[in-house]
Amino acid sequence: MGDSVRIPGVAANVSGETGVRLRARHSALVRVTHWVTAISFLALLVTGAEIVISHPRFYWGEAGNVLMTPLFKLPIPASRALVPTGYGYVMPDQNGWSRYLHFQSAWVVVLTGLLYVLWSLFSGHLRRDLLPSGSELTARSLASTIASHLRLKPTNDAAAPYNVLQRITYLVVIFGLFPLVIWTGLAMSPAIMSVFPFLVSVLGGQQSARTIHFFVSIALALFLVVHVVMICVAGFKSRMRAMITGRAK
Amino acid sequence: MSDVSRRKLITGGLTVAAGAGGLAVAAELAQRYGLIPPDNGGLYGAGETLTYAAQRILTRHSMAREFPRSEISKAPFVNGEPPKLDAFQKLQAGGFADWRLAIDGMVSRPGSFSMDELKSYPTSSHITHLACEEGWSYIAEWTGVPLAHVLDAAGVLPNAKYVVYFSIDRDWWDSIDMADALHPQTLVAYGLNGGELPVGNGGPLRMRVPRQLGYKNVKYITRLTVTDNLKKFGKGLGSASPEAGYAWYAGI
Numbered sequence: 001m002g003d004s005v006r007i008p009g010v011a012a013n014v015s016g017e018t019g020v021r022l023r024a025r026h027s028a029l030v031r032v033t034h035w036v037t038a039i040s041f042l043a044l045l046v047t048g049a050e051i052v053i054s055h056p057r058f059y060w061g062e063a064g065n066v067l068m069t070p071l072f073k074l075p076i077p078a079s080r081a082l083v084p085t086g087y088g089y090v091m092p093d094q095n096g097w098s099r100y101l102h103f104q105s106a107w108v109v110v111l112t113g114l115l116y117v118l119w120s121l122f123s124g125h126l127r128r129d130l131l132p133s134g135s136e137l138t139a140r141s142l143a144s145t146i147a148s149h150l151r152l153k154p155t156n157d158a159a160a161p162y163n164v165l166q167r168i169t170y171l172v173v174i175f176g177l178f179p180l181v182i183w184t185g186l187a188m189s190p191a192i193m194s195v196f197p198f199l200v201s202v203l204g205g206q207q208s209a210r211t212i213h214f215f216v217s218i219a220l221a222l223f224l225v226v227h228v229v230m231i232c233v234a235g236f237k238s239r240m241r242a243m244i245t246g247r248a249k
Numbered sequence: 250m251s252d253v254s255r256r257k258l259i260t261g262g263l264t265v266a267a268g269a270g271g272l273a274v275a276a277e278l279a280q281r282y283g284l285i286p287p288d289n290g291g292l293y294g295a296g297e298t299l300t301y302a303a304q305r306i307l308t309r310h311s312m313a314r315e316f317p318r319s320e321i322s323k324a325p326f327v328n329g330e331p332p333k334l335d336a337f338q339k340l341q342a343g344g345f346a347d348w349r350l351a352i353d354g355m356v357s358r359p360g361s362f363s364m365d366e367l368k369s370y371p372t373s374s375h376i377t378h379l380a381c382e383e384g385w386s387y388i389a390e391w392t393g394v395p396l397a398h399v400l401d402a403a404g405v406l407p408n409a410k411y412v413v414y415f416s417i418d419r420d421w422w423d424s425i426d427m428a429d430a431l432h433p434q435t436l437v438a439y440g441l442n443g444g445e446l447p448v449g450n451g452g453p454l455r456m457r458v459p460r461q462l463g464y465k466n467v468k469y470i471t472r473l474t475v476t477d478n479l480k481k482f483g484k485g486l487g488s489a490s491p492e493a494g495y496a497w498y499a500g501i
Binding site for chain 2: 051052054055057062063064065066067068080082095096097099100101103104105106107108186188189190191192193194195197200206207210
């Protein structure tokens, strides 16, 4: 047990069938919030893409429409005939259920995220598992972790603590990208804007909020891709077992 | 049974009971304070109810952002075509002089208003954002009579809960709760950017609800019905939008 991570509430276990020692890895709260967030995020990503194709043009400032010059356009057909895309094809409109599901999933992500963040603060998960230690942040330590990642040879086993790159990435996702995507999402709501006008004015306007929302979503989607690739490189079965059962070899 | 498991059982039971009780109380309070949208059923009913309840609590008295004249968009985007109905074209040929807005339902003085009558009422203007659920938007100055004044003129009964409004094109109808209906920025609009409201933007008469998205701002309105129950209209979901798959409440 000496070399494994100690997580309160998760006992070390000896598997009776194989006799292989399974060590505690992820607590129940981490596992449940992880998968609930994963499912909701996928729903947000798909429905967000559905909503974007109804107007695949982006602007900066308060207002933007097809009579105004866009910041950029996505090279795809639109799901609305009035958007001049240059393609002679109008995609099927899926905005109705997409918007319903987008906001419902957003509620799930926000409430799950709040639970996770509060628990992380009070259980010590944040301090113990996410904040990098001073020794990990030295140039030498960072360089060696980056080098092992570039060789696609992560050194830690499935029960080891997060390495420094994981810690930094998870902190950026949890305390940077998710709050920003929620903020910019709310900054597009005319009702929310009427109560908290500064939420949108500091971003430069409602269309700016929409454009930032798009880029943060792209960043989160990229995180998802890298995350899944790293899981596969590190050992898909062992990492999935750790995140599902909470235990790792 | 050990002490620990008995304690767990008791606290677990109490938590479940408190949770169920809390939910029942929340549902009762939500019903009483009008925090349940008409499209609260189905797969997305939970999220929709949370959104409407949260935003309604936050926004009961909030004002939509207003902009300086310099922010007015150069050309207000025209979305869609005016109705191809004979009745509409006949009224348009007459310069909409004979356009009327009827009001019925839970009012003490049902009847109808001519355009001249509506324009003789106190005028209100605001430079606000009109944002479509698709993602585009424009800023324009809207002029009209506050819906609250029209409702007042007809004598709304105290237990009214919603105002339903109908376009001359019967496919388009919608409704808002009294918080939005009595809100000072909610207009029965007949002017845009200092002129008449162009037909493309909903002229001669359009509902203007600046704290909700574009599709709640129904064009070519001819009738208001005040009610305490949306079940009586269409499929009972509050407007044509949920029947087409869109949320009744469009504050987000």
